[in-house]
Amino acid sequence: MAKAHANDQPQGFSNRIEKVAIIGAGGQVGKHIAEQLLKTGKHTVTAITRPSSTSIMPDGLHVIRVDYSSDELIAALRGQQVLIITMAVNAPRDTISKLVRAAAKASVPYVLPNWFGHDAANNRLCEDSLLSHYRDSICAEIKNLGVSSYLLLACGFWYEFSLGGGADRYGFDFKKRSFTLFDDGNVAINTSTWPLCGQAIANLLSLKELPDDDMDELPTLSQFRNSSIYISSFRLSQRDMFESVKRVTGTTDADWIISHESAEQRWKDGQAALQQGNTKAFTKMLYSRMFFPTSDGDYQSSRGLHNDLLDLAVEDLDEFTAIGIRMGENDEIPLSH
Structure with a gap:
């Protein structure tokens, strides 16, 4: 597939991420991601949560309450460029799948599918940790839907x-x-730490989405499509x-x-x-x-880190x-x- 460039996009294309939706914005890591995104001043951040949720959201978020099984979820995701899913490790797998499918129906280009921790490229580690089935199924589902690209954060525990x-x-x-x-x-x-994870996602989504042209060697969000971001x-x-x-x-x-x-x-x-x-x-x-x-x-010793690239x-x-x-x-x- 030919590499996409910003200069080749249709008139009106904005080469940056402006609209981000978060599931779990009041949670442990979700709160830090939301706060860091808001701190950049570059993003409109929407917290999508269930109507029954009592989570306290960071100030400055736009909050939409919807049933995750309803068409209202798709409507809430329309126009969003990134969906960040932050849920407990024991969250029902079908819930995350519903969110991923809704993102595809809403044409959301990027999804962070609740992967914060292990090196997803280390197959033996993921298999021994009982995480490989989830990794394989959710990444395959995103790819098969053919709309979104996934982003995985390798941050360790x-x-x-x-x-x-x-x-x-x-x-x-x-x-x-x-x-x-x-x-x-x-x-x-x-x-x-939680703050570094938040800063990493905020800085990642503050990069240009695409290189301007073949000569542009600055880091872009698109270079991380369907792969991991390594931080520590x-x-x-x-x-x-x-x-x-x-x-x-x-x-x-x-x-x-x-x-x-x-x-x-x-x-x-x-x-x-x-x-x-x-x-x-x-x-x-x-x-x-x-x-x-x-x-x-x-x-870090085997794959290196993206800390410097993301100015962490x-x-x-x-x-x-x-x-x-x-x-x-x-x-x-x-x-x-």
Whole structure:
């Protein structure tokens, strides 16, 4: 397929994204995406939500309340250039499919189909994490509909959420002041904060959509069609996280109950529990797999990052460690997905 250029488009074509719709704009990552989009001053942002929703939306959003199964959803999406879906990892798959199909009927060019985390190009990791079926089905559906392109955000696990989310995530229980090291605790992974995820999406959608012509080498949104955007706040091992925790809390190793477990055995135990119907084991399985010695969670070393291309902020580790500790101490995070 010939590469599209802005200069070849019909009169009236605007080479930028102006209208963005978000599902879940009052949620954990959705709120940060909405706020960062509004902060650019370049986008009209519409929150689409169910009539029964009680979520508090960021100021400045245009809010439309519709039933996701009705034709009103298609009407709400008409004229939008991007649909961003942010829902819980255990959200019904048919709900996301309904949204994707509605976006196609409304001729929305780009969809972010609720993929925030894993490197979607790492097939073994996605398969072992029980995510490959969702990835394959939703990406295939978008492609087969033949209208929209998908955009996937590879950001690793959310840092502050995962740090404060209990021992089954990054190994910390701040109330008990205990820390579980997976193997030797030296496997480095990429991890991102909610604000950086929001900034990444906002800056991505603030790029030109198409290159002006063959000579234009500036980054564009279209170069990411049907692929992943790789970002990261930090590349850290558990031991790196622990050093930050100790700085923030003013503690030493002697103040903590430290134990060791095999990441692979934790993953196997999680898989076995899931097969017996214990859905709470999903979190343990998901996070343990990321810390395998194969370093699948370190996509920075194998694929590089788009942080510089998107002009993303350089963040302070201890600042976000303090946020994660507070969230853990105040029970702000459910212990399972």
